[in-house]
Amino acid sequence: MPKPPTMKDVAAAAGVSLKTVSRHVNGATNIDPELAGRIAAAIVTLGYRHNLAAASIRPGRSAKVIGLVISDLANPYWSALARSVERVLSENGYLLMTVSSEEDAERHRLLVDRLIAQRVDGLIAAPPRRDGLDWAVSASAALPLVAIDRPVLPSSARPRDEEPEGDSDGVGGESARRVTIDSESTNGSPTAGSSVAVETVLADNAGGAEAATRELFAQGARRVLFLGDSLELYTMRERLVGYRRAVRRASGDPVDDDRALVVTSAHTAAEAADIVGALLGSGQVDAVFAANNRSSIGALEAFTRAGIRLPLIGYDDFESATLVRPAVSVVAQDVALMGETAARALLARLAGTPTDPAVTVLPTQLILRGSERP
């Protein structure tokens, strides 16, 4: 690869000054048509390409690139999110750089630093599990940061439980709640435990999980299995909170042994299938709340293998939910809306709109398709 031609080369070839070429490239109108023609010709014959990296080092100029750090590109949930973020940003002239941390805190940190070093204009990131808030403090000092899907929490954050059951009825409101962060109060709001002011977009995980679990009880279930991934994940903790709220409400008392019905070791669909398979014969369980799409698929696999099926509701919609009989009921999150919301929040921040960082909680929707019934 020979070294690429520069503006200087174009200027020389066209017999004009560097500045004129710069104007032409940047779309200035006040150029002599004659010269403009010569420049255009030179650009073509030399194969000149504007160097945005070089241009972006000038003060006040940027490359108009945004970074997006997600946790798993291979999961449709995340790729759908990336897609919607990209759509909004590209409509506004930004290029999106999507990277995946594979749920690895170390890699997450590396990627964030790398993107900042690359001088992206802003960052949208799904905070990694248990990685504290240092990265976010450091990053938000360098550029506008939006947390997506999970809040930025100190690494000491533990599952919240036994919380006030006031206004939340577990069904999710019709519209998103936007709550300005009050770093003084550390309870009540979904930001409980957060002590860094980062614009955040979340789904109402607890509300969705509660609605699903309640529905299973309403259909006559007595012992509902919570099937999910590690509680190191914020979303899992929230969904467990919702599940527990529903259990408590259904049983009237704190059900001592309900822990036996909570499984949080289903990291993949295969593991979920094994767990459910082992439980199917035991009679310990008469319904399943699958706390993410992998778990739902695993549970279905186990049902199929065993030729038995229990009432099931999953968190997160998935493509094959309508392919199996009965079709799978799910708590659906509006992924597209989440991506859009995060993207717009970042754009607002880039535009200099001085809004206080806030937490936006998007409602979920319980879609009943039949699998919730015995």
Place this chain on the structure above:
Amino acid sequence: MPKPPTMKDVAAAAGVSLKTVSRHVNGATNIDPELAGRIAAAIVTLGYRHNLAAASIRPGRSAKVIGLVISDLANPYWSALARSVERVLSENGYLLMTVSSEEDAERHRLLVDRLIAQRVDGLIAAPPRRDGLDWAVSASAALPLVAIDRPVLPSSARPRDEEPEGDSDGVGGESARRVTIDSESTNGSPTAGSSVAVETVLADNAGGAEAATRELFAQGARRVLFLGDSLELYTMRERLVGYRRAVRRASGDPVDDDRALVVTSAHTAAEAADIVGALLGSGQVDAVFAANNRSSIGALEAFTRAGIRLPLIGYDDFESATLVRPAVSVVAQDVALMGETAARALLARLAGTPTDPAVTVLPTQLILRGSERP
């Protein structure tokens, strides 16, 4: 956002020269430990961050960023591909910038130009449908380019047909074929019609489709439906070629009306479902070859709705293939291998290894799970 501190600031704060800071940042070892300590401290207190964009404008230096242009982030096939490419590249110190053209030729061109302007070190791209080879000629003049999933073809390229049926037995070999491009000969090889030398990684679409269709005939099918997306897509054309080979072999003659069994208007799962639904009652069809994952899912939906099912084999594996009964047989492509192969080819090129551009054709695998039987 205050303007970020520069090396100069760090140098001033640490009381050393600019160059020394530069050395420190770039990991040079020959620095007085005393000074190194002062520099490190200054970096932390100032919150300095290395500016890779600025560094990369120096000749011989690059930002170590690769661009990947795929056609649909929301399709698991592409996100899996992106994932495997990212894995290989990040192991080699590169950052991957994944963008999605949404199958839009105009947007594809825009994105390619944008990435080049951003001065990525190399590009892996899925050529858009019917966009000719101008973009590839222009791009490969500026940086190393690898085409993935589809070859770069002139926009006039039409479905190939009636080709020699020599060594291909439609089953796919055990290992990948790597064929050096000979721009003189324009027939026989999978590059037929290509006239620009671009490193290319493809799957054996025709072979996989032929194997699947043959299997359906072997199971007793008489009239197999080809259900797929537009023939503007190279992969669809190839799969149709394979299908036709199998049809011809099964019927002994060119079956005049086989066109009636070829549907190429299934752009989404929903469309595929409608098409299959309309055909189910007609008796025109007794088996289905679904030429991509969307079509497979659509066909399943139609089966489920109608309560009838026909023998089915799909091209491309998909997550729910094992969830339905009978489980869906598929032609599986090794997406991870395709991504790796493309990434390694690009890395080799970046390392300066002067290999001739070649076309690598990866074998496919027919996985029989039961749905192929009546």
Place this chain on the structure above:
DNA sequence: TTGTATGCGTTATCAA
């Protein structure tokens, strides 16, 4: 409308 000179943050040369 066009050109000159200067600076952006970083690295490389070369002398100290």
Place this chain on the structure above:
DNA sequence: TTGATAACGCATACAA
């Protein structure tokens, strides 16, 4: 080992 200085490709005062 360290530092002054000159690039790198581009854009912007400012002058012409």
